[in-house]
Amino acid sequence: MGMTMTQKILAAHTGREYVKAGEFVEASLDMVLANDITAPPGIKEFYNMSSGKVFHKDKIALVPDHFAPNKDIQSAQQCKIMREFAYDQQITNYFEIGEMGIEHVILPEKGLVVAGDVVIGADSHTCTYGALGAFSTGVGSTDMACGMATGKGWFKIPSAIRINLVEKPSKWVTGKDVILHLIGIIGVDGARYKSMEFCGSGVKNLSMDDRFTICNMAIEAGAKNGIFPVDNRTRDYMKEHSIRDWVEHTPDSDAFYDEIIHIDLSTIRPTVSFPHSPDNTYSIDEAEKISINQVIIGSCTNGRMDDMRMAARILKGRRVFKGVRTIIIPGSQKVYLQAVEEGLIKIFIEAGAIISTPTCGPCLGGHMGILAEGERAVSTTNRNFIGRMGHKSSEVYLASPAVAAASAVMGRLAGPEEVEVM
Amino acid sequence: MDAKGKAIKLGDNIDTDLIIAARYLSTADPYELAKHFMEDYDDTIVNKISQGDIVVAGKNFGCGSSREHAPIAIKGAGISCVIAENYARIFYRNSFNIGLPIIESKEASERIMDGDRIRVNFNTGEIENLTKNETYKGEAYPEFIQNIIKNGGLVGYVKEGGNRENEI
Numbered sequence: 001m002g003m004t005m006t007q008k009i010l011a012a013h014t015g016r017e018y019v020k021a022g023e024f025v026e027a028s029l030d031m032v033l034a035n036d037i038t039a040p041p042g043i044k045e046f047y048n049m050s051s052g053k054v055f056h057k058d059k060i061a062l063v064p065d066h067f068a069p070n071k072d073i074q075s076a077q078q079c080k081i082m083r084e085f086a087y088d089q090q091i092t093n094y095f096e097i098g099e100m101g102i103e104h105v106i107l108p109e110k111g112l113v114v115a116g117d118v119v120i121g122a123d124s125h126t127c128t129y130g131a132l133g134a135f136s137t138g139v140g141s142t143d144m145a146c147g148m149a150t151g152k153g154w155f156k157i158p159s160a161i162r163i164n165l166v167e168k169p170s171k172w173v174t175g176k177d178v179i180l181h182l183i184g185i186i187g188v189d190g191a192r193y194k195s196m197e198f199c200g201s202g203v204k205n206l207s208m209d210d211r212f213t214i215c216n217m218a219i220e221a222g223a224k225n226g227i228f229p230v231d232n233r234t235r236d237y238m239k240e241h242s243i244r245d246w247v248e249h250t251p252d253s254d255a256f257y258d259e260i261i262h263i264d265l266s267t268i269r270p271t272v273s274f275p276h277s278p279d280n281t282y283s284i285d286e287a288e289k290i291s292i293n294q295v296i297i298g299s300c301t302n303g304r305m306d307d308m309r310m311a312a313r314i315l316k317g318r319r320v321f322k323g324v325r326t327i328i329i330p331g332s333q334k335v336y337l338q339a340v341e342e343g344l345i346k347i348f349i350e351a352g353a354i355i356s357t358p359t360c361g362p363c364l365g366g367h368m369g370i371l372a373e374g375e376r377a378v379s380t381t382n383r384n385f386i387g388r389m390g391h392k393s394s395e396v397y398l399a400s401p402a403v404a405a406a407s408a409v410m411g412r413l414a415g416p417e418e419v420e421v422m
Numbered sequence: 423m424d425a426k427g428k429a430i431k432l433g434d435n436i437d438t439d440l441i442i443a444a445r446y447l448s449t450a451d452p453y454e455l456a457k458h459f460m461e462d463y464d465d466t467i468v469n470k471i472s473q474g475d476i477v478v479a480g481k482n483f484g485c486g487s488s489r490e491h492a493p494i495a496i497k498g499a500g501i502s503c504v505i506a507e508n509y510a511r512i513f514y515r516n517s518f519n520i521g522l523p524i525i526e527s528k529e530a531s532e533r534i535m536d537g538d539r540i541r542v543n544f545n546t547g548e549i550e551n552l553t554k555n556e557t558y559k560g561e562a563y564p565e566f567i568q569n570i571i572k573n574g575g576l577v578g579y580v581k582e583g584g585n586r587e588n589e590i
């Protein structure tokens with residue numbers, strides 16, 4: 001029996017010809033990531049378990065993005081622990097305010113991950129880099145500490161679900177709609193412990209930003225990782241952003257998949273996840289058009305250039321509905337600058353939105369847009385759990401930047417087509 | 423080794439934001455975190471927990487973020503063990519890594535009611551319901567996980583170091 005893409009990458013990092021689902025292996029790591037929330041406990045464990053030196057100063061990335069720029073004294077302390085560790089250990093990829101951005105936006109952008117890599121990150125959305133044809137997965141702080149100390153991580157070889165994509169998404173449909181649609185089908189535990197391997201003739205019709213968004217939310221179906229095959233778009237992206245060599249893995253023709261799901265991209269409609277679970281999805285046509293207080297466009301799911309451009313297409317020449325607080329957060333300094341150069345920031349400000357420096361901010365209820373009791377937000381983030389963005393009775397509706405921007409304009413949940421005909 | 427206490431019953435898909443909300447993540451101190459355990463779900467729950475109590479949940483326990491603060495908060499709150507039908511994978515490994523015993527049992531998850539007196543034997547994987555006078559079987563740990571448990575978590579395991587390659 002053949003191997004899946006994920007199994008091949010793990011085998012290659014274990015020095016083995018063949019691995020099979022269910023086996024435990026110890027694989028070498030190409031990158032170990034942590035942020036300002038997960039690094040401090042990891043650093044403590046690191047000193048508990050190691051001789052005091054990280055395995056490789058270029059293969060660790062530390063990003064203060066969650067509560068940074070520091071929102072209060074405690075978070076300033078947390079960032080300080082991470083910063084001092086980074087300086088002590090001479091970590092190459094520590095990104096201070098000014099060069100930082102949301103971890104999962106900047107790692108690919110700075111060329112730190114390429115196809116064929118094995119990456120662990122003490123953040124569940126580390127699965128984002130599967131878009132590049134890498135195996136990447138979220139772990140906790142102790143696993144991250146172990147990775148920093150030894151350059152290795154333990155894994156149970158996952159089985160996989162194959163998602164066969166065909167055709168082309170329609171005008172306002174993005175990677176976000178594809179992944180919400182898929183999670184709606186399989187549920188929040190539909191891919192628990194498994195890989196989600198995307199394939200099919202529809203892949204070429206998805207931009208790299210679409211693929212990052214799709215892999216980013218693999219965890220919301222419980223998946224260990226999401227992964228795309230490498231094609232010309234991936235190669236162009238890596239050539240533009242990285243100086244590293246990459247390795248392309250394709251699944252064997254007789255690879256075993258637990259399940260195969262077919263999705264015709266042309267039939268997907270803009271999709272929204274209602275509270276309080278990402279699998280509580282409705283197409284925009286059937287969704288109740290609830291009134292809203294806030295719109296967030298940003299996060300590691302939708303804080304990239306495609307997302308900024310999509311929001312600008314809707315907001316250009318329009319005003320956000322009076323009273324709807326519209327917060328747009330470019331995912332990195334690079335995205336921010338590009339948005340300035342393309343005139344998007346002007347469009348946003350003229351529309352009555354505010355722009356924040358790159359940060360996770362409201363996505364996890366940290367800062368920069370917390371919801372009060374009973375308030376509702378349409379957000380391009382990835383989780384709508386109880387209390388995720390603020391008060392426990394507040395509500396988060398997950399959607400694409402197009403739906404979020406249209407909702408900002410209408411003052412209620414709305415599809416992009418409704419704004420288009422205005 | 424075993425755990426004994428009353429059951430604190432929770433539902434399916436209990437996520438890590440619910441276990442410990444992000445607004446409390448500017449510390450990793452077990453006792454600070456424990457004060458806010460399951461706060462957005464039921465803010466009186468921490469007062470109902472006695473040292474040694476056992477969380478009994480449904481499917482996909484611990485889904486969501488990778489925050490190790492979640493198992494740390496559970497442990498800090500005095501919970502001696504978690505029983506669930508099954509777990510989200512990051513939570514599963516985090517729990518072993520930090521030394522919170524967790525066990526999978528569909529039967530126990532379905533049969534145990536809030537407040538039942540429960541005893542868990544980690545060596546045999548047997549779960550006793552002293553209130554109902556029933557016994558359920560928990561999933562055995564894979565050998566690899568047993569080695570981590572034996573070493574008291576991943577830190578001890580890595581410290582042991584040496585011939586780990588041979589073990590797995």
Ligand code: SF4
Nearest residue numbers: 125299300360363364
């Ligand atoms: S943007 Fe949100 S989901 Fe992404 S890393 Fe930050 S807090 Fe996590």
